[in-house]
Amino acid sequence: MSDLDALARRLEQFADARDWAQFHTPKNLAMALAGEVGELVAEFQWLTPEQATTLMTEDAEAAARIRAELGDVTNYLVRLADVLGVDLVEAAHAKIDANEMRYPANTYRGSTRKAPSDH
Amino acid sequence: MSDLDALARRLEQFADARDWAQFHTPKNLAMALAGEVGELVAEFQWLTPEQATTLMTEDAEAAARIRAELGDVTNYLVRLADVLGVDLVEAAHAKIDANEMRYPANTYRGSTRKAPSDH
Amino acid sequence: MSDLDALARRLEQFADARDWAQFHTPKNLAMALAGEVGELVAEFQWLTPEQATTLMTEDAEAAARIRAELGDVTNYLVRLADVLGVDLVEAAHAKIDANEMRYPANTYRGSTRKAPSDH
Amino acid sequence: MSDLDALARRLEQFADARDWAQFHTPKNLAMALAGEVGELVAEFQWLTPEQATTLMTEDAEAAARIRAELGDVTNYLVRLADVLGVDLVEAAHAKIDANEMRYPANTYRGSTRKAPSDH
Numbered sequence: 001m002s003d004l005d006a007l008a009r010r011l012e013q014f015a016d017a018r019d020w021a022q023f024h025t026p027k028n029l030a031m032a033l034a035g036e037v038g039e040l041v042a043e044f045q046w047l048t049p050e051q052a053t054t055l056m057t058e059d060a061e062a063a064a065r066i067r068a069e070l071g072d073v074t075n076y077l078v079r080l081a082d083v084l085g086v087d088l089v090e091a092a093h094a095k096i097d098a099n100e101m102r103y104p105a106n107t108y109r110g111s112t113r114k115a116p117s118d119h
Numbered sequence: 120m121s122d123l124d125a126l127a128r129r130l131e132q133f134a135d136a137r138d139w140a141q142f143h144t145p146k147n148l149a150m151a152l153a154g155e156v157g158e159l160v161a162e163f164q165w166l167t168p169e170q171a172t173t174l175m176t177e178d179a180e181a182a183a184r185i186r187a188e189l190g191d192v193t194n195y196l197v198r199l200a201d202v203l204g205v206d207l208v209e210a211a212h213a214k215i216d217a218n219e220m221r222y223p224a225n226t227y228r229g230s231t232r233k234a235p236s237d238h
Numbered sequence: 239m240s241d242l243d244a245l246a247r248r249l250e251q252f253a254d255a256r257d258w259a260q261f262h263t264p265k266n267l268a269m270a271l272a273g274e275v276g277e278l279v280a281e282f283q284w285l286t287p288e289q290a291t292t293l294m295t296e297d298a299e300a301a302a303r304i305r306a307e308l309g310d311v312t313n314y315l316v317r318l319a320d321v322l323g324v325d326l327v328e329a330a331h332a333k334i335d336a337n338e339m340r341y342p343a344n345t346y347r348g349s350t351r352k353a354p355s356d357h
Numbered sequence: 358m359s360d361l362d363a364l365a366r367r368l369e370q371f372a373d374a375r376d377w378a379q380f381h382t383p384k385n386l387a388m389a390l391a392g393e394v395g396e397l398v399a400e401f402q403w404l405t406p407e408q409a410t411t412l413m414t415e416d417a418e419a420a421a422r423i424r425a426e427l428g429d430v431t432n433y434l435v436r437l438a439d440v441l442g443v444d445l446v447e448a449a450h451a452k453i454d455a456n457e458m459r460y461p462a463n464t465y466r467g468s469t470r471k472a473p474s475d476h
Contacts, residue, residue, distance in 0.1 A: 003121050003208045014215060018222065019229040023284050026171040027384070030160045031283035033192075034391045037156045038276010041149045041398075045269035046261050046469035049406070052145040056203050067205055071214030073152075073196060074207045077189075084175050086186055088193045089122045095190030096133060103137065110138040112403035142403050146265070150402035153272045157395010160279075164388035165350035165380050168287070231284035240360050241446045252453060256460065257467040264409040268398045271430075275394045279387045290383040294441050305443055308434075309452030311390075312445045315430060322413050324424055326431045327360045333428030334371060341375065348376040 004089060008082040011075060029080040036076055040069040123208060127201040130194060148199040155195055159188040242327060246320040249313060267318040274314055278307040361446060365439040368432060386437040393433055397426040 001009075015021045043066050044052050056063045081088045102115040120128075134140045162185050163171050175182045200207045221234040239247075253259045281304050282290050294301045319326045340353040358366075372378045400423050401409050413420045438445045459472040 003123060007208060007211055010212070010215060014219070017224040018227050020231075022229075023231055025168050026174070027163045027166065027168055027388070028283050030163050031279050031384070031388060031391075034156050034160050034388075035276045035280030035283060037153050038273045038279070041153050041269050041276070042273030044146045044149050045266050045273060047146065049144050049146055055145070056205070066203065067210045068214055068217075070196075070200055070203075070205050070207060071210035071212075074211040075214060077192060077196065078211070081189055084185065084189075086175070086189050088189060089126060091186045091190035092126055092193040092197070093129070093190075095187055095194060096129060098187075100133070105136040108137050110141075112139075112142055146269070147402050150265070150269060150272075150398050153269075154395045154399030154402060157392045157398070160388050160395070161392030164385050164392060242360060245446060245449055248450070248453060252457070255462040256465050258469075260467075261469055263406050264412070265401045265404065265406055268401050272394050272398050275391050279391050282384045282387050285384065287382050287384055293383070294443070304441065305448045306452055306455075308438055308441075308443050308445060309448035309450075311434060312449040313452060315427075315434065316449070319427055322423065322427075324413070324427050326427060327364060329424045329428035330364055330431040330435070331367070331428075333425055333432060334367060336425075338371070343374040346375050348379075350377075350380055 007078050011079045029076055033076040036072040126197050130198045143202055148195055152195040155191040159192055245316050249317045267314055271314040274310040364435050368436045386433055390433040393429040397430055
């Protein structure tokens with residue numbers, strides 16, 4: 001069993017033990033994911049790019065908060081995908097496959113512009 | 120190598136081949152993650168809870184879009200954690216450990232109220 | 239002076255009095271807005287649609303938190319628009335003008351599907 | 358009637374003309390708001406702080422997209438507040454009142470640390 005499958009099973013047991021599966025609808029889990037990502041973004045909002053880059057080694061309290069937020073985001077993402085029946089790793093690789101086609105390395109080297117169909 | 124480690128290495132190669140690592144600062148990746156989660160949430164916004172629950176089997180186009188959005192979210196989350204040096208699976212289990220203490224099954228069964236320190 | 243202009247001026251004075259204008263870049267304010275919207279969404283995440291609809295009159299504590307979150311979201315949105323030089327009310331009406339063209343009432347009555355160009 | 362009240366009435370008429378009020382529950386509108394804020398954040402994600410600051414005058418296409426996203430965010434925020442019966446300008450000023458107490462100018466000048474109760 002992969003790491004993410006094991007995590008999905010533990011999250012299911014956690015929810016079942018509390019009779020929380022009833023709340024774990026796709027809509028609700030997507031909202032919870034958005035809420036946790038908001039908390040994660042907030043950790044970085046006032047930092048300079050340089051401060052954000054060195055934060056994990058230079059601010060132990062902030063590093064612990066960020067680790068906790070990343071854990072929350074991961075848990076809701078894994079739970080949402082599990083409820084929807086989606087394999088996250090497969091979906092992620094499929095998206096990179098598509099992006100390799102849309103963003104040829106030679107054309108987009110050093111550029112942040114979007115591929116034509118994105119707007 | 121775990122599934123997520125393999126994904127992180129592929130994402131790093133994808134970025135390096137395009138000289139995009141310069142853009143992949145923690146702040147920028149957190150913003151990209153928020154953007155993709157916004158797109159994921161938008162897929163569910165007008166659905167009834169029931170429609171959202173059966174969507175993956177009853178609407179092939181929506182299912183494909185949601186799979187793609189979940190792939191995008193996973194990729195930015197894995198890339199952000201990689202840049203920050205955080206192990207997502209470890210962080211996720213640590214958060215469940217903490218939640219098992221904060222939300223004893225007997226006290227919180229069937230309840231959505233937050234543990235006291237959250238407000 | 240409109241209500242929003244007065245609010246923008248008060249927010250500018252609040253920032254200037256604390257020498258915080260240096261932090262109020264468009265990127266940082268967009269992140270702060272995303273963080274506050276995440277907190278707002280989190281208030282509704284576990285509620286049934288019915289509970290969410292009656293919340294403001296039936297749960298005084300939740301109502302106060304939601305009012306505070308709406309205040310935070312408004313403040314960062316107004317501050318961001320001010321820093322960017324955008325008139326929010328004008329931008330909002332322009333978007334409704336566009337949506338009146340894209341979503342003719344007769345074609346989209348009772349339907350949540352998106353206009354063709356959105357995907 | 359204030360600018361925001363006029364906007365709220367126009368949004369209500371827009372929804373009623375399409376029989377969309379049934380979809381405009383607090384949960385759904387909060388999700389729509391999160392989706393639009395995600396699109397707004399995405400406009401800034403790969404820019405340097407300097408590029409983001411000069412964008413509105415130096416990139417007419419990006420400026421038009423950002424104006425449109427700010428319009429979308431405003432519309433969903435105003436509509437959500439209207440459905441909840443919250444006066445956004447009042448809520449915004451109440452939050453600044455509170456922040457003036459929590460963040461005395463002398464103590465927090467030039468500092469981005471949070472007031473104690475926030476963590």
